[in-house]
Amino acid sequence: MQIGWINWLDRNEKNYMNWLDRNEKNYMNWLDILTDKSTKDKSVPMYEQIMRRIDDAIVSGQLPDGTKMPTNRELASLLNVDRSTVARAYLELQLAGLIESHVGRGTFVKSGGRSLPPVKPVSYTANVSLPIAWSEKFARSKDASYSLFSRLPMQPLPKEAIAFTNSIPNQELYPWQEFQKILSGFNNQERLSELFAFSAPDGYPPLIAEIQKLLKKQGIDVGSDEILIVNGSKQGIDIVTSTLVDPSDAIIAEEPTYHLALCDFKSSQARCMPLPIDDSGLRVDMLESMLVNQRAKLLYVTPSFQNPTGTTISLEKRRHLLQVAERYQLPVLEDNVVGDLYYGKQGPPPLRALSGPNSLVIHQGTISKTLFPGFRIGWLLAPKELMGRLRSTKRMRDVTTNTMSQVLLAEYLKRGFYDKHLEEVRQLYGRRKDAMLAALEKHLHGEVTWTKPDGGMSLWMRLPTGCSSRDLLSYAEREGTAFIPGDVFFFAGDRQEYLRLSFVQVDERKIEEGIQRLAKAIRLYLKTRLATRNSKDLLLRDPALT
Ligand SMILES: Cc1ncc(COP(=O)(O)O)c(C=O)c1O
Numbered sequence: 001m002q003i004g005w006i007n008w009l010d011r012n013e014k015n016y017m018n019w020l021d022r023n024e025k026n027y028m029n030w031l032d033i034l035t036d037k038s039t040k041d042k043s044v045p046m047y048e049q050i051m052r053r054i055d056d057a058i059v060s061g062q063l064p065d066g067t068k069m070p071t072n073r074e075l076a077s078l079l080n081v082d083r084s085t086v087a088r089a090y091l092e093l094q095l096a097g098l099i100e101s102h103v104g105r106g107t108f109v110k111s112g113g114r115s116l117p118p119v120k121p122v123s124y125t126a127n128v129s130l131p132i133a134w135s136e137k138f139a140r141s142k143d144a145s146y147s148l149f150s151r152l153p154m155q156p157l158p159k160e161a162i163a164f165t166n167s168i169p170n171q172e173l174y175p176w177q178e179f180q181k182i183l184s185g186f187n188n189q190e191r192l193s194e195l196f197a198f199s200a201p202d203g204y205p206p207l208i209a210e211i212q213k214l215l216k217k218q219g220i221d222v223g224s225d226e227i228l229i230v231n232g233s234k235q236g237i238d239i240v241t242s243t244l245v246d247p248s249d250a251i252i253a254e255e256p257t258y259h260l261a262l263c264d265f266k267s268s269q270a271r272c273m274p275l276p277i278d279d280s281g282l283r284v285d286m287l288e289s290m291l292v293n294q295r296a297k298l299l300y301v302t303p304s305f306q307n308p309t310g311t312t313i314s315l316e317k318r319r320h321l322l323q324v325a326e327r328y329q330l331p332v333l334e335d336n337v338v339g340d341l342y343y344g345k346q347g348p349p350p351l352r353a354l355s356g357p358n359s360l361v362i363h364q365g366t367i368s369k370t371l372f373p374g375f376r377i378g379w380l381l382a383p384k385e386l387m388g389r390l391r392s393t394k395r396m397r398d399v400t401t402n403t404m405s406q407v408l409l410a411e412y413l414k415r416g417f418y419d420k421h422l423e424e425v426r427q428l429y430g431r432r433k434d435a436m437l438a439a440l441e442k443h444l445h446g447e448v449t450w451t452k453p454d455g456g457m458s459l460w461m462r463l464p465t466g467c468s469s470r471d472l473l474s475y476a477e478r479e480g481t482a483f484i485p486g487d488v489f490f491f492a493g494d495r496q497e498y499l500r501l502s503f504v505q506v507d508e509r510k511i512e513e514g515i516q517r518l519a520k521a522i523r524l525y526l527k528t529r530l531a532t533r534n535s536k537d538l539l540l541r542d543p544a545l546t
Contacts, residue, residue: 046081051089055116058098058109065111069099092116141247145263151488152259153473162514163482164436164501167307167457168373173425175371178417182408195404201395203229203379204406210413211365211379218339219353220363226381228390229401233337233378235394236364237300238264240333240380243393245270245297252290253300254282256460256489256498258307258335261300270297272491279451281306281313284320291328299325299332304339304347305456308489308500312454315348322351325360331386334363340370340422342455343430352381359383362390367409369457370425371418375405429457435508436501439515448522450501458502460486463522467529469499475521481514 044052057063069075072090076083090107093099096116101107138146157163186192202208208224215222230236237260245251247269253261255274265272273290276283282301290296301321303313313321325332334351352363366378382390394400412418436459440450450461461483463469469485476482486498506514 047085047088047092050075050079050081050086051092052116054089054093055096055098058111059115063109065109067109069107069109071106141269142267144266148259148263148266148488148493151485151493153482153484155477157477157482158480161477161480161482162506162510162517164458164503164506164514164518165482165484166505167369167500167502168505169369169371169425170428170505173421173428175412175417175421178412178415178421179408182411182415185411195407197403199229199400199403199406201391201400203227203401204403204410206414207377207406207410210410214365214413214418215381218336219349220381222381226384226387228380228382228387228394229406230364230378230380230394231376231398231401232368232373233335233364233366234260235376235397236366236378236380237261237333237335239390239393239397240362240364240382241265241268241270241298243386243389244331249298250294250296251298251300252287252296252330253491254302254306255491256308256486256495257300258302258337259488261335262489262491265300274491277306277309277311279311281311281317282321284313284317284324287321288324291324291330295328296330299330300335301332301351302335302337303351304336305341305453307337307456308458308484308486308498309460310451310453310456310458311460312347318348318351318354322355322361330360332361334361336363336365338369338456339365341426341429341457343426343433344454347455362386370422371409371412375409376402377405377409429504431508432503432506432511433459435511436503436515439512442512443515443519444522447519447526457504458500461499461501463497463499464526465497467526468496470496472499472521472525475525476518479517479521479524481517481521483518 054063054069069090070078072083072086075086079086090099090101093116094101097110097112098116099107100110153165186195202225205224207229208227211227211229212222212224215227228239230239237258241251241264245265245268249268249270250273251265251268251270252273252275253265254277256277257274262272273296275287275290281303287299301313303318305312321332324330332351336350336352339347339350350363352359352361355361360383362380362382364378364380367375368378380390433453433455437450437452440461444450448461448463451459453459463472469483470487473482473485484500484502485496486500487493487495489498489500501518503511
């Protein structure tokens with residue numbers, strides 16, 4: 001224990017007063033002696049602090065020759081330290097000839113002893129105060145996943161910047177009034193206690209019942225025992241990966257793909273096998289040829305409005321994908337994170353709805369993109385044989401999902417607010433998406449290419465070959481706009497010419513201004529590049545995805 005003298009005495013004033021009462025005859029102003037701050041140094045061991053204070057007091061004459069010292073027990077109790085600490089201090093003082101003990105009489109100050117050598121903080125503190133090299137202690141197997149975070153733009157943007165970075169719901173649409181109503185119902189002990197208890201390991205049963213209804217609307221008919229409530233879809237990816245994948249197993253995923261899924265795949269030490277995407281989603285034809293040559297443990301796909309490209313896998317391709325997965329017994333994790341955010345007619349049904357009861361499809365959904373991300377609620381559905389394991393992984397991770405958000409969400413869904421909310425969200429985001437596409441057409445036609453999604457939150461832009469969206473970002477920030485550089489969505493982090501533009505956060509009127517700023521930044525960037533490189537480097541079309 002290393003605390004300063006002042007703290008000791010504050011805490012131990014009562015002990016000290018009692019001790020003084022008991023030792024009135026032997027009164028010595030120990031308070032003055034012990035509260036001198038000159039040696040207060042947390043890096044100096046406690047016994048040494050005691051010994052040095054007493055030494056100072058002897059040398060300065062504050063403790064004259066023959067003064068009776070408190071016993072070990074008394075001083076230990078006074079200072080609230082261990083008796084062995086006082087014993088060690090007294091021993092050092094005795095060795096220096098500053099005090100002497102007489103059996104049966106006590107310990108006394110002895111004049112003529114030699115004063116202690118000055119404190120050498122370095123020798124005493126070298127082991128204690130050296131900063132620990134934490135980076136040497138990090139788990140090496142996780143390095144690849146952590147490195148991604150250093151590539152995400154973290155710099156706060158100025159307030160006036162028009163940022164196309166965030167793919168999260170717009171705060172304007174948070175249904176705060178509905179939640180205010182719901183919360184006002186939690187006004188008695190019984191209802192409030194509901195929020196504070198552990199929820200069932202699979203999830204809060206009334207919420208599971210509501211999720212069942214939502215899934216039914218998407219054509220997915222499952223029993224309540226096939227649903228597991230998780231802390232957002234991100235946790236779903238982690239749970240499925242760590243349940244199925246061993247180090248060096250192969251995971252196939254569309255490329256580019258959700259960057260935080262890549263983190264999970266990398267930290268599982270899997271071999272990641274990228275599968276390209278074209279205008280109608282992932283290249284199922286290539287999937288088959290991949291599987292002929294090697295086995296994979298998992299296929300990860302986002303069939304509708306994929307993050308980051310916004311592409312959707314056509315119905316025909318979905319059927320083909322299921323056939324291939326069936327033939328090669330390949331489990332498929334279907335991430336239906338924004339399937340409900342369609343801005344025209346509804347897209348093709350989820351893979352889970354198209355597959356039979358013995359489906360190889362593990363399906364997941366979330367409210368993070370349609371309502372708000374802060375509740376951290378998502379759901380996994382899986383065949384019963386797998387569900388047992390997924391449940392156990394979930395319990396190992398965090399026991400159960402937060403009860404409060406589950407109860408409130410269940411109530412929100414039960415009261416029927418969600419459908420109307422979804423409609424409002426689709427209207428607003430649909431308008432924003434159209435505004436962005438129109439602005440791109442107006443300001444960047446023929447200079448760069450981009451995807452034209454029918455839903456979701458973002459679109460994917462391709463710069464001419466040889467360009468770097470990371471380099472472009474500094475030009476864009478100078479013009480007052482921003483985006484996510486596309487390299488973070490690639491397995492190897494090496495594709496420089498793409499960028500993701502999210503359209504949901506920015507007001508329609510501002511979208512055009514933001515794209516105008518981006519267009520200016522692109523032109524400035526290209527001009528600078530052209531000045532330093534041969535213009536033949538810059539090819540506009542990408543054979544895989546435009
Ligand atoms: C494809 C995809 N999956 C999962 C997630 C994570 O969602 P949640 O907030 O529910 O964890 C995201 C978030 O951006 C995503 O884009």
